[in-house]
Amino acid sequence: MFELTGKVAIVTGASRGIGRGIATLLAAQGAHVVAAARAENAAETVARIQEAGGHAEAVSVDVTDAASIEALVGGTLERHGRIDILVNNAGIARDQLMLRMKRDDWDQVIATNLTSAFSCAQAVLKSMVRQRAGRIISISSVVGQSGNAGQANYAASKAGLIGFSKALAREVASRNVTVNVVAPGLVETDMTRAIADKAQGEWSARIPLGRPGTPADVAAAVCFLASDEAAYITGQVLAVNGGMYM
Numbered sequence: 113m114f115e116l117t118g119k120v121a122i123v124t125g126a127s128r129g130i131g132r133g134i135a136t137l138l139a140a141q142g143a144h145v146v147a148a149a150r151a152e153n154a155a156e157t158v159a160r161i162q163e164a165g166g167h168a169e170a171v172s173v174d175v176t177d178a179a180s181i182e183a184l185v186g187g188t189l190e191r192h193g194r195i196d197i198l199v200n201n202a203g204i205a206r207d208q209l210m211l212r213m214k215r216d217d218w219d220q221v222i223a224t225n226l227t228s229a230f231s232c233a234q235a236v237l238k239s240m241v242r243q244r245a246g247r248i249i250s251i252s253s254v255v256g257q258s259g260n261a262g263q264a265n266y267a268a269s270k271a272g273l274i275g276f277s278k279a280l281a282r283e284v285a286s287r288n289v290t291v292n293v294v295a296p297g298l299v300e301t302d303m304t305r306a307i308a309d310k311a312q313g314e315w316s317a318r319i320p321l322g323r324p325g326t327p328a329d330v331a332a333a334v335c336f337l338a339s340d341e342a343a344y345i346t347g348q349v350l351a352v353n354g355g356m357y358m
């Protein structure tokens with residue numbers, strides 16, 4: 113089940129947290145993983161994958177820069193001849209109540225979380241359409257489904273990924289390319305460690321399964337959607353949130 117041998121997967125934001133978890137699991141299932149993050153940041157993820165016997169390479173990308181994304185995708189196609197799986201995972205939060213939110217907080221979050229998915233998908237689409245196969249999976253958030261005070265920019269970006277993916281799913285279904293979304297709840301990573309302990313306590317109390325998620329929980333959902341077993345699933349949002357939003 114969920115065998116990915118021979119597949120080439122690009123994972124953005126693979127230097128740590130959820131992205132590292134996704135890259136690790138896709139490689140464990142046999143994929144060659146192109147682990148992308150800024151500078152040399154994904155090198156440690158790649159070293160761990162290779163130590164475990166998997167195949168991966170670290171590539172530098174700034175997902176807010178369209179030319180950098182073109183170089184990531186173009187280089188991958190040159191080296192491997194195909195891209196089977198794109199995981200749009202890179203993301204940031206710049207939380208602030210609306211009345212105090214700076215225009216730059218809005219722009220940075222939309223550029224990193226949403227416009228990046230547009231640019232990455234557009235860059236890989238031609239080759240996926242040509243090979244009549246592909247998987248595009250974007251990491252949204254429970255906040256994109258439910259909203260959250262202090263996260264108007266982040267919620268807009270994550271809800272945007274859902275609408276974007278549903279529209280694209282309809283465009284490319286006839287070419288056997290599926291487009292889906294994974295929407296995690298609270299997952300313990302660098303991003304959420306920045307949330308005050310108090311707020312984390314409140315969130316945890318609202319999780320029916322009684323614990324925060326792990327990168328491995330999210331990676332399992334991505335791996336399923338990337339697999340041949342998910343061939344008949346497109347335009348869907350798979351929530352991995354412990355039941356906090358149903």
Ligand code: NDP
Nearest residue numbers: 125127129130149150153174175202203253298299301303
């Ligand atoms: P982290 O902060 O731990 O990691 C963020 C990743 O995004 C890093 O690998 C970082 O790479 C990369 N990144 C950020 N900006 C850029 C950029 N401009 N160019 C390239 N890479 C960039 O976050 P998480 O692992 O927690 O989150 C991963 C995804 O999951 C995000 O989209 C987040 O919104 C989403 N999510 C997280 C939840 C959580 O509770 N943690 C819940 C729901 C969704 P670099 O090394 O370059 O900084």
